[in-house]
Amino acid sequence: MQNVATVALPRIIQGGMGVSVSNWRLARxxxxxxxxxxxxxxxxxxxxVRRLQDGDPAGRVRxxxxxxxxxxxxKPVLEKYFQPEGRRGQPYKRVPMPSRLGDTASQIMHVLGGYVEVxxxxxxxxxxxGINLLTKLQIPTLGTLYGAMLAGVDYVLMGxxxxxxxxxxxxxLSAGETASLKxxxxxxxxxxxxxxxFNPQEIAGQAQALKRPHFLPxxxxxxxxxxxxxxxxxxxxxxxxxxxTAGGHNAPPRGAPVFDERGQPVYGERDVVDLEQxxxxxxPFWLAGGTGSPEALESAINQGAAGIQVGTLFAYSQESGFEAGLKERVLEQAARGEVRVFTDPKASPTGFPFKVAEVEGTLSQPEVYRRRTRVCDLGYLREPYQVxxxxxxxxxxxxxxxxxxxxGGDLANTEGRKxxxxxxxAAVGQGQVQKNGDPELPLVTSGDDLERIGRFVARFGTRYSARDVVAYLLGEKAFPQTKTQLVAGG
Structure with missing residues (x-):
């Protein structure tokens, strides 16, 4: 038998964006x-480890x-990475990239990272x-999930x-048993x-039951x-x-690829989800992508949705992890109607289309991209292959x-890859200084809502808070919370 829990569903899910754009401050x-x-x-x-090397000035990570x-x-993590005075311009120490399928202990940094954030x-x-993970980033998944569950995470979202x-x-994992992924x-x-x-007992020393979070694919x-x-x-x-229209990685269009005059993939009727089905x-379901308005929330409710997931408006709030100067520069450009978002079919090594905001001084500019010396020293998007x-x-x-x-890679796959x-x-202020002395430059990912954010900025200014976003989306008429039957883990 399955356990059934009655819970109040949120009207708004804040998107789990980028690398630390959706940080703990924003989620909190x-x-x-x-x-x-x-x-x-x-x-x-x-x-x-980069927060620790930057001195953890408020002591929150510790x-x-x-x-x-x-x-x-x-203890060994603090001894290796914590620098009380910060890096003082030196490069970050890197977490070693996996070179094989590791054991559970090799996942400890993912466990600690997921735990601290939640x-x-x-x-x-x-x-x-909740916590948002990318399905294609397979190696860190189980450790990150376990760390988040140790901290009591309520929802897991994955696309x-x-x-x-x-x-x-x-x-x-919630039962303290070994989990595995293909x-x-x-x-x-x-x-x-x-x-x-991943065997939780190798971390905990014994079987330990944890709350099983709700899962929203x-x-x-x-x-x-x-x-x-x-x-x-x-x-x-x-x-x-x-x-x-959502930011980050998009699902590729179905059928033979077709591109518009800018080189963006064209989506058609086959890519529209039938909500009746x-x-x-x-x-319950939430609609995402181009939903950053009270009108979109009302439309979603009228179509039977529990609510909406919103990314772009939250991404540029004061609480988000975007580097402050970059955030304000993008918003000022957007407020003038001068920012464009490009669905780049080549940027991501995964092969998925990736939304890129065209911002001066970032890798969205071809000349900036061409000046960068290629290096792979983090490896999250690497492709496992049989040698x-x-x-x-x-x-x-x-x-x-x-x-x-x-x-054995194909030369054609390298074209335009970032x-x-x-x-x-780099976009969240943790850019590396490479061995040749070059600082890594940012790339900004945003949904298409960035091109329409002017109305919001005109009302709330370029230094708005996540509280402003929630108030705007709920409007004067806040929809009452509804209760529904959610099937919990069996």
Missing amino acids: TVSLLGQLGVVSGTAMDTIL RALSAFPFQHWV FLAKEGHGGLV AGIPREIPEALDK LDVTGWTGADAPRLH IIASNSLATLLARKVTGTIQGFVIEGP IKALGL ADGKIGFRCASEPIEQYLAK CLCNALL
Whole structure:
């Protein structure tokens, strides 16, 4: 039998954006306002160690780490990475990139990173907090999820792929049992697909039951919704239905690729989700992509949705992780109607279309992109592939071209590829200084709503808060919270 819980559903889900754009401050603020605040779960290990190397000036990271229930894992991390006086212009120490399928202990930095972010977002209140992960970033997933669950995360959201094994993994982790995920390996010829394993008892020392968070896959098709609702082990508790106007990675269009005059992929009728079919599945859903207005919220409710997921408006609030000067510069440009968002079919090494705001001085400008020396030193978007001896190697279409080709990569895949790992960290003020002395430059990802943000900025100014966003979206007529039956983990 499955456990059924009656819960109040949030009208607004704050998007889990970028690398630390949706940081704990933003998620905490939205949660305190009665909505679902969401932290980004991408690159949590690097975010953690770079905050420590920047001196952790308010001591928040160390306070969160002091609450981690298994302290023997914390001390060596502080000894290696914490710099009380900051880096003083020196490069960041990097977390080593995985070169093989590691054991559970190799996941400890992801565990700690996920724990710290959710702990700080939930500290001192009982509001709802979620974490957003990318399905395609497979290696960090189980460790990050476990760390977030140790901190009491309420929701897990995942898109950019087909997260069909996540419901069962959440069930296993909540029971203190070993969870595993299939690793997608290009060219794999073995009888059994490689799997990533995570045993919580190797971290905790014993089996420990944890709250099983609700799972909301982010989907862009009816077929995927049906698959996840009916044909997975474990349960899901609803959907976020994301259209191609949303920021970050978008699902590619269905059918033969067609591009507009700017080189953007063209989406058609086949890419529109039939909400009547979604409603027939009997689970709550939220609409995302171009939903940053009170009119969009009202329309979503009228179509049967529980509410909306909003990214862009929250991304430029004072609480978000975007570097302050970059944030204000983008908003001033948007307020003048001078910012454009380009759905770049080539930017991401994953091959998924990726939304890029065209901002001066960032990698969105071709001449800036061409000046960057290619380097792959973070490796989150690397592609696992089978090498000649049957082992697993890793390559990235954004790494130095000669290295990529030596690993069997196709030259055509390197064209226009950007190092999203380094660029997105630079966008939140954690850019690396490379060995040649060059600072990594940012890349800004935003939904199409950025081109229409002028009306909002005219009302609230360029230094608005997440509280302003929630008030704007709910309007004078705040919709009452509704209760629905959510199927919890069985």
